[in-house]
Amino acid sequence: MPVRDKPCEFKETDVVRITARGIVGAKIEVNVNDQAKLAKKTKVIQRAGNMNMIGTTVEEYEIKPTGEGKASVKVVVTPPQPDAEPDVMEYEIVIK
Numbered sequence: 001m002p003v004r005d006k007p008c009e010f011k012e013t014d015v016v017r018i019t020a021r022g023i024v025g026a027k028i029e030v031n032v033n034d035q036a037k038l039a040k041k042t043k044v045i046q047r048a049g050n051m052n053m054i055g056t057t058v059e060e061y062e063i064k065p066t067g068e069g070k071a072s073v074k075v076v077v078t079p080p081q082p083d084a085e086p087d088v089m090e091y092e093i094v095i096k
Helices: none
Strands: 008-010 016-023 027-034 036-044 056-065 069-078 087-095
Touching (some): 016 027, 027 056
Antiparallel strands (some): 016 056, 036 056
């Protein structure tokens, strides 16, 4: 899983996972460019014992490289409040 501020190196056969979190009702968008594609989106249900945790939205994205080079992934989490600023996370991936 890449860290926000530093480019990460991966092999063409690797699968990269990126997690996005927001409060309930948040809109989460992901944009994958260049030498990678979005392969899978999964909604994650967090549990404490036998109960689902309330108040959070968690999604996990699987990114698959499509060739050697660089790829960028941009995740935007927009809270449901009308005046809230979106949280923008950008990742750079280097595929070897």
